[in-house]
Amino acid sequence: MRDADQKKLDEILNKYNGAEGFLIQLLLDLQSEFNWIPREAVSELSERLKIPCSQIFRIASFYKAMSLNPIGKHKISVCMGTACQVRGAQKILDLTESKLKVKQGETTPDMNFTLKRVNCLGCCAIGPVIVVDDDYHGRVASEKVDKILRQYD
Numbered sequence: 001m002r003d004a005d006q007k008k009l010d011e012i013l014n015k016y017n018g019a020e021g022f023l024i025q026l027l028l029d030l031q032s033e034f035n036w037i038p039r040e041a042v043s044e045l046s047e048r049l050k051i052p053c054s055q056i057f058r059i060a061s062f063y064k065a066m067s068l069n070p071i072g073k074h075k076i077s078v079c080m081g082t083a084c085q086v087r088g089a090q091k092i093l094d095l096t097e098s099k100l101k102v103k104q105g106e107t108t109p110d111m112n113f114t115l116k117r118v119n120c121l122g123c124c125a126i127g128p129v130i131v132v133d134d135d136y137h138g139r140v141a142s143e144k145v146d147k148i149l150r151q152y153d
């Protein structure tokens with residue numbers, strides 16, 4: 001863990017002064033600060049609060065608002081619903097994976113993007129569709145992918 005991250009982690013842990021009753025709030029704060037809950041944070045939390053790591057992982061896995069895997073600054077969803085697939089979504093997904101050098105479900109090493117394939121986004125008429133954060137990009141052609149990604153670099 002980088003020094004800056006360790007400092008942020010310490011600040012969050014100190015805020016609750018080792019009180020076990022604040023575990024969920026503490027995990028939410030970690031999620032909010034790092035955009036995920038790093039394993040090092042879970043270990044430190046476990047040590048300080050004397051709670052087994054397995055219990056912390058169980059809680060963090062239960063809540064949808066928490067992630068135990070790194071999530072990039074920008075979330076890209078490529079629609080793989082039937083209507084988008086018919087219009088070439090697989091090619092768009094392959095191209096996006098190749099440009100970002102990650103597979104769907106993964107995060108780029110610079111933590112800028114997390115790529116996911118999703119089912120119908122409810123706007124089939126403009127397929128194939130890519131959503132970056134809350135921005136919908138419709139009728140995405142292969143040559144548009146690079147331009148879309150560069151907007152979020």
Ligand code: FES
Pocket residue numbers: 079080081082083084085119120121122123124125127129
């Ligand atoms: S199938 Fe892609 S938006 Fe519906």
